[in-house]
Amino acid sequence: MLDVKVIRENPEAVRQAVKDKGDQADVDGLLKWDVARREIIARVEAGRAEQNRVTQKVAEMKKAKQDAGEIIAEMKALSDRIKGWDEELRAVEAKIYEIQIRIPNIPHASVPKGDPSHNLEIKRWGDPPKIDFHPLPHYELAERLSLVDFSRGANLAGSSFVSYRGLGAKLERALFNFMIDVHVEKHGYTEIFPPFVVKREVLFGTGQLPKLEEDMYHIPQDDLFLIPTAEVPVTNLHRGEVLDGEDLPIRYTAYTPCFRREAGTYGKDTRGLVRIHQFNKVEMVKFVKPESSYEELESLLAEAEEILQLLGLPYRVILLASGDLSFSAAKCYDIEVYAQGMDKWLEVSSCSNYEDFQARRANIRFRAFKGAKPEYVHTLNGSGLALPRTVIALMENYQTEEGNVIVPPVLRPYLGVDLIKR
Numbered sequence: 001m002l003d004v005k006v007i008r009e010n011p012e013a014v015r016q017a018v019k020d021k022g023d024q025a026d027v028d029g030l031l032k033w034d035v036a037r038r039e040i041i042a043r044v045e046a047g048r049a050e051q052n053r054v055t056q057k058v059a060e061m062k063k064a065k066q067d068a069g070e071i072i073a074e075m076k077a078l079s080d081r082i083k084g085w086d087e088e089l090r091a092v093e094a095k096i097y098e099i100q101i102r103i104p105n106i107p108h109a110s111v112p113k114g115d116p117s118h119n120l121e122i123k124r125w126g127d128p129p130k131i132d133f134h135p136l137p138h139y140e141l142a143e144r145l146s147l148v149d150f151s152r153g154a155n156l157a158g159s160s161f162v163s164y165r166g167l168g169a170k171l172e173r174a175l176f177n178f179m180i181d182v183h184v185e186k187h188g189y190t191e192i193f194p195p196f197v198v199k200r201e202v203l204f205g206t207g208q209l210p211k212l213e214e215d216m217y218h219i220p221q222d223d224l225f226l227i228p229t230a231e232v233p234v235t236n237l238h239r240g241e242v243l244d245g246e247d248l249p250i251r252y253t254a255y256t257p258c259f260r261r262e263a264g265t266y267g268k269d270t271r272g273l274v275r276i277h278q279f280n281k282v283e284m285v286k287f288v289k290p291e292s293s294y295e296e297l298e299s300l301l302a303e304a305e306e307i308l309q310l311l312g313l314p315y316r317v318i319l320l321a322s323g324d325l326s327f328s329a330a331k332c333y334d335i336e337v338y339a340q341g342m343d344k345w346l347e348v349s350s351c352s353n354y355e356d357f358q359a360r361r362a363n364i365r366f367r368a369f370k371g372a373k374p375e376y377v378h379t380l381n382g383s384g385l386a387l388p389r390t391v392i393a394l395m396e397n398y399q400t401e402e403g404n405v406i407v408p409p410v411l412r413p414y415l416g417v418d419l420i421k422r
Helices: 005-011 010-018 027-063 067-099 136-142 150-156 167-186 198-207 231-238 291-312 356-361 387-397 409-415
Strands: 121-123 190-192 196-197 224-227 241-245 250-258 278-288 317-321 329-338 344-353 365-366 378-386
Touching: 005 010, 005 027, 005 067, 010 027, 010 231, 027 067, 027 409, 136 150, 136 317, 136 387, 150 241, 167 190, 167 250, 167 378, 167 387, 167 409, 190 231, 196 198, 196 231, 198 231, 231 250, 231 356, 231 378, 278 291, 278 387, 291 317, 291 329, 291 344, 291 378, 291 387, 291 409, 329 387, 344 387, 356 378, 365 409, 378 387
Parallel strands: 190 250, 241 365
Antiparallel strands: 121 317, 196 224, 250 278, 278 378, 317 329, 329 344, 344 378
């Protein structure tokens, strides 16, 4: 969340961020309560200064054996007033906090202004495959090759759930093992295997709650939530901690299943794997010093891109406009892979810098050196990659005229075959 001082000193930028991100946070209300808060604090501080002065005077009067009863009575009345002001202050601070946690992060100065139509393509890599036959969409290939059982997955859990089988299941496992190996062995990340359920305050820390609760799978009996992404547990690993600045940057990568109700997308992309409620993903999370966070964002993007390059899948990089940023992000790049069977660009990664927004919510700080005052880290995360749409592109771009799928060379040691065929 934003520091109240930042909101106070940059009200127009904050109002614009709220507008751009489609939120309804009451910035003016917060500023009004902030003025009231400072007025109460001034009264409390003046009252306590008077208490200290009178306490000293009472001590002097008692030492001189003078009657201090009247002054003591006045001091008790002052003490009661201060107690009331303290209670008033707590109530006002609670009102400020309730607004503060609903104010989105401010977009970085390099982010294009406007709605999603102002998103900016900044890069392309690779060319769509050249073929002389009509390519099939992935859902037809998956059924022909017995890779995904769409109907039985739906029978088990409802629509938008799938069951992988045979080489389809092995392909999922091959992909996330390959991705983790690259991030650990080449990019220097530490692998994490976190819980797949988290507490309410953990989702608050990364910014999903309170705004996105309707998109979560909730377990009411335990008040736990199935994770929508590994970003949530991995970012909160250092919740409430003060890190050693010499240990930064800290880089973690994790494979997890992800669970999303997609409550606001009913009727969209209902065929195949484009939009499903449970999917596999490899995530990268960084804890970095503020001065290096945008350099670290560029390296995070390059590490996600490298997975697609190794797989030989054409993609483009999109810099999101302010109106398309998430609640918590200050800047975000989307990576979209091309899938020739659907003739679409499909998002497979979002690489975001949250600056200190998440760190304030989760209270994650660091000391630049021994004895230094703790300050908030900057957090970043990026998909490296989300599997369903990576699988779509892999099947559609590597398909043959016979309806088989060529396995990219980097996956062959993991999958054990060169060709997926009927």
